[in-house]
Amino acid sequence: MKKLLLILILSTTALAKVKITKLDYKNDNNFGVVTINLDAELKETPELTIKDDMVQLAIPNSYVWPKIENQVSVNNKFDSTLMAYQFDKDLVRVRANLPYDLKGKENKVSVVLGDKSISLYFPKLAVKTNGQKVASAIKHVETETTTKTKKTDSYDESYLNTLLKDKEAKAAKTAKTITNYENVLNSEKTKVQTEVVDQVKTKASALAKNEFNFSSYIFKFIGFFALLVAGLYAAFNFFRKGMLKKSGLGFFSSAKMVEVLSTTYLGPKRSILVIRAHKQVFLVAQSEKGMDFLTEIKDTAAFIKDGEKEVIGSNFDTNLEKASSIEKDFKLKEMIQATEKQVEVRPEYNAAAEVTRTQKDKVSLSKQIKSKVKELKQFQ
Structure with missing residues (x-):
């Protein structure tokens, strides 16, 4: 097992590619120095190629992304170009295009390998105009x-x-x-x-902007989620307090959808309940075993009306229905006139009778008023 682990570790380290991160340039007296920055130590040696005004380093087992291209100043302002690009999947080429020819000066070009860098030295020559x-x-x-x-x-x-x-x-x-x-x-x-x-x-700058910032994404997501929760909480409170009750959306209000109208106790732990659910009224039996459905009261209006009569009594409307069956204590005017026409008496008796009639009428009217007042007091 130990040997296998060592082999795996060595193979992974051997297959690990080195990334080229940056190209720098500086002037060192009569030489120009190109520094190639790496993210790890390079185990293999690069290949140097010099052709006319171009110096090239082929770095094996490495990669670069994206392509690096810089303009540097060797003799004049921005007269040279440094670039690093991926030649194939395992090879990166680093080139320096100079403003002068290096023929006859090839022996002055050198390469120095560091821990995480490669330094390329080349001579600085004057350019003939x-x-x-x-x-x-x-x-x-x-x-x-x-x-x-x-x-x-x-x-x-x-x-x-x-x-x-x-x-x-x-x-x-x-x-x-x-x-x-x-x-x-x-x-x-x-x-x-x-x-x-x-x-x-x-x-x-565009590449820097396009880089994904995970921390800012997390903060934005948390802020959006907090706003969403706060909005939902405010909406639920708004509906629960009955703000939209007048508009017919009272499903969040505290209205009683199911209500127990009456409870009749029959014995220990036994009772009969009258339950109203919306517009329906049910008769339910309650015992130790639970609740059993007995029947549905279909004439709910009459049932509720009778209950109201028992609680608050009857009103004048119900008395008017019984008015025809009650005996009348007074005579109608038509009947009095008919009796006067039928009976003919002497004028002296008629005068006395009229006096007595007026007195009786007054007494009967006062009695009727008193009886009505008594009935009103009883009703109250």
Whole structure:
């Protein structure tokens, strides 16, 4: 088992790839130094390649993501390019494109391996401009012409001098045009380099923004969940207090949906309950075993009306129904007039009878009023 564990550990360490994190550049006197930063120690040696103005390092068993590309200043501002890209699944190439040629200076290029870095040293050389090349060519032509004039005395020197002056004037003109052209190129180059730097910065900032920030996501989720819970709690309280009772949405209110109307005790632990559920009334028996359904009272309106009569008594409406069956204590006016027409008596008796009638009518009316008042008192 121990041997297997050692083999697995060695295989995993051997297969672990090194990540290239950053490329840095600095000037060290007459040398330029490119530092390749790694996240672990490199176990294998990189391969160095020099071709014209390009220096390349092939780093095995490594990877880089995303591609790294930087503009650095070796002789002039942003005149060199450093890049690191994935050549294949196990190899990364790091290149430095310089503004001058390294032919004949290959032995001055060196590589130093560190714990978590690789340092690439290359010499700094001066760059020849087009004006310098033209001036050297003119000097070479002048030297050749002077040697020829010394050797041949038979030629006309004045003609040669005019030719040389014409050449010098042409060379001066070409030098001026070349310097102007170089200035234009340098200005355009600086513009392009500044645009490239701006694009690199914007890409880097976009990559930094696109990186997933887990902590901010957690805080946002917790805040949203807290707001949701608070909103639900407020809504439940709002409905429970009956704020929407008038609109017909009273399902969160404290209204009694099931109510016990009456309880009749029959014996120990035995009773009959009248239960109302919404608009239905049920008769239920309750005992030790539980509750048993007996029947449903269908005429709920009459049942509740009879109960109200027993509690608060009857009103005038119920008395009017019984008015026809009660004997009348008074005579109607039509009946009195009919009796007067049928009976004819002497005028003296009629006068006495009228006096007695008026007295009797007054007494009967007072009795009726008193009886009505008594009935009202009993009703109250």
